[in-house]
Amino acid sequence: MSFSDSPTLEVKDLKTYFFTKGGIARAVDGVSFSVGRGKVLGLVGESGSGKTVTGFSILGLVDEPGRIVSGEILYRGENLVSASMGRMRELRGLNISMIFQDPMMTLNPVLRIDTQMIEAIQAHEKISKDDARQRARDVLGQVGIASPDERLRAYPHQFSGGMRQRVAIAIALLNKPDLIVADEPTTALDVTIQGQILYEVQKLCSQTGTALIWITHDLSVVAGLADDICVMYAGRIVEQGSVNSVLDNPRHPYTHGLISSVPSRNRRGVPLAQIPGMAPSLLKLPKGCSFGPRCPQVTADCGIIPNISMLDKGRQLRCHNPLDALVSPKLKD
C-alpha cells in the first residue's frame, strides 16, 4: 500500500470509558472505522450512543473521569493514543480540527471573534497579525457571514446561534486541516445556510483532500454528503458500509428502524415507524446485544454480544438475526 492510499484516519477497537461513581460507562466500546483522503464518514446514532465521545477521543480531549482504555487511533499511521501532550497540541487545530455540538458554548464570551480566530492561526505558524486577520476574514466570508470585517470586531453575544456555529466552522477550516470532526455542525442552521456550509465543506474535501467525520442525527444529510456510514448504538458500531448500500439495504434492525423513522415523500400518509422503547443507560446495559430489548427480531441468541461479521463490499454488521434485503425501505429519492 503506497502512502497516498493509506487512510487519513484509522480507528481500531477504540474503547473510551467513564469511571463514574455509579459505575463504568462504556461510552465507546470497541469502535473501528477508517476515513480516507477527501472522504466523508457519517457517524449516526441516537442521543447518548457515544458519537461525541468518539470525536473527543480522536482529538485527545476526553476529560476526567473518562479515559481511552485501549485501542489505536492512527492518524496517517501515527498512533494518537500514545502521542505526547505536546504532539497532540501541534496536531489539534492544524491537522485535525473539530466543530463542537453546541454553538452557544464554544466561543469564549469575553474575547472578540478576531482574537479567537487569529490565535488559532498563530498557535501553529509564524504569521503577522494582519495576515492572520486577512485569512480569518476570508474564511468567515466562505461560511456565509456578511461584512466579515465588522463581524471580526464583535463579541460572541452579538451573534445568533447559527452565526456562532458558522464562526466555529470557520475556525475549524482556518488551517485547512487533513481531518475535521464535525459534531452536528448544521443542526442549528437554516436550510439555505446548511446547504451553503455543506457545499463549502464538500469543496474543501475534494480540493484539499480533507477527510471528514460528520456526526449527526439527520440521515438525510448523511445520505447526500457521506461516502461511508457508521451506525452507533450504546457505544458500539452496529452496522457500517458505504452510504448507498447501507441506506438502500439496511441489515441491522436498528438501522432499519432509524431509516423508517425519517419522513419521506414516497410514504406520505403512512404513519412513521418508531423504534419502541428508549436508549438504555450505559450504566445498566442489557446483557448481550444492547439493542435486544427494543428489537423486533430478538431471539435467545441475542443474550450473547454478536461478533462483527464481514459482508460483501466492505460492509460490517453486528447482529445475530440480520434483515434481508427485501424488507428494507428506501430512503433515497
Added chain:
Amino acid sequence: MQSALVVVIMSFIVFSGVFLVGDPVEILVSDDADQEEREMMIKSMGLDKPFLVQYGIFISKAVRGDLGDSFVFQEPALLLILDRMPATMELAVVALLIAIIFGIPLGVWAGLKPESLASKSIMTGSILGFSLPTFWVGIMMILLFAVLLGWLPSTGRGDVQIILGMPISVFSWDGFSHVLMPAVNLALFKLSMVIRLARAGTREVMHQDYIKFARAKGLKESRIILVHVLKNILIPVVTVLGLEFGGLVAFSVVTETVFAWPGMGKLLIDSIGLLDRPIIVAYLMIIVFLFVFINLVVDICYSILDPRVRLEDIKS
C-alpha cells in the same frame, strides 16, 4: 442621581447617630471649669441649639465643603482627615496589591489542581485568613517579626517622600519596611477572599466548552490559562475587590491602631475617645463618598471587562 440621594440619607444617619452617642462637653471641659465657662464652651461649639437646627447648620456648611471644626484641634475637620488620608490610602492600596498579586495566582493554581497537596494547603491557609481576627494576627506579627526576629519595625510610617504632592513611603526601603507588616495584616482577609473567588472561578471556567474548544484549536496551555481563563475570572474578582476597597479603607482602623500607623483610622479612634464629633462625622462622610465613588469606578471597570455589559446600562 441615586448616588447623591445615598449621600444625603447617609449624612442624616451619620449625624444623628453621632448625636446620640454621648455628650462631648463632659470630656472636653476641664473639671475645674465653672458653669459660665461651660456654657460659653457649649455655645461656641453650637451644642446649645436643638438637634434639627444643628443638622441644618451642618448641611448648609457641608455643601460648601465645610464639615465643621474639630473640638480638640480647633481646625477644620476635613483638613485634618485629608491630611491623614494619604497614609491610609497607601496602606489600603498596598494591601489591595498584595491581595491581587498573590491571591489570583494562588487561587488559579488551586482551581487548576484541586486535588494536589499544594492547593489543599492554600485553601486551608485561606480559611485561617478568613477566621483569625485582624488585631490578633497583627500583634502576633509584631511579636514575631519585630520583637523576636527584629527584621521589621513595629510602628510608625518611616521615611516619606513627596510624590505628586502626596507623602508616600513605599518608595524608600525604610518606608517600605514600615508599610510591609501593616499592609500584609490588612491584606490577609482580602487575600483569602481573592483566593477563594479565583479558585471557584477557575474551576467553573475550566469545565466550559469554550476551554475545550480552545484546546481543540491547539492553543498552548499557558495561553488558555492567561487569556481564556483569566479574563473570565477577572470579572467577579474585580467586582468584589473593587467594592471591598471601601471596606479595606474602613477596616484599616484596626490595623492602624495595632501598628500605630498615622492614618485617618487612627485619627478616628482617637477622636471617638474624645467624642470629637465633627471629626467623626467628617470621617464617616468621607467613607460614604468613597463607597459611592468606588461603586462608580467598579461599574466602569466591569463594563470594560465584560463585553456583555454596556456603559449605557450603567449610566441609566
